[in-house]
Amino acid sequence: xxxxxxxLPLFCSxxxxxxxxxxxxxxxxxxxxxxxxxxGNSTEERVISSSAEASAQITIMVTIQASSEIISGRHGGNxxxxxxxxxxxxxxxxxxxxxxxxxxxxxxxxKLKKNKLSLANIQTHFDELxxxxxxxxxxxxxxxx
Numbered sequence: 001x002x003x004x005x006x007x008l009p010l011f012c013s014x015x016x017x018x019x020x021x022x023x024x025x026x027x028x029x030x031x032x033x034x035x036x037x038x039x040g041n042s043t044e045e046r047v048i049s050s051s052a053e054a055s056a057q058i059t060i061m062v063t064i065q066a067s068s069e070i071i072s073g074r075h076g077g078n079x080x081x082x083x084x085x086x087x088x089x090x091x092x093x094x095x096x097x098x099x100x101x102x103x104x105x106x107x108x109x110x111k112l113k114k115n116k117l118s119l120a121n122i123q124t125h126f127d128e129l130x131x132x133x134x135x136x137x138x139x140x141x142x143x144x145x
Contacts, residue, residue, distance in 0.1 A: 080109045084134050092130055098123035112145040121145065
């Protein structure tokens, strides 16, 4: 008798149950549902989002500053120093050859004469230039060219 009592609620629930229809969600709908979910507004995601935004703003400010330094012609500016720091090995190799894209770019950034004579002069003074700090290197380079 107890078994019949247990089956009665199960049978009633099956009678009242409805069929479940599958739903295909488009990308727009998924994004809308995801953004409204609790995971969409987690602290970790807000931190990552704000970090990315801050990074983008810093990049914009550095780019603006670098552009203004190139325009103003300050050979010791952050843009020139950054370029030299990131490309010192290539510039050193090109100084030994007396030619090269990185060396010529650096000379252009410093608003110095970029011709065969100036490149040859840099090549001649290679030993004096290679061990200098960035500031001393740029000062010596501007005196040579």
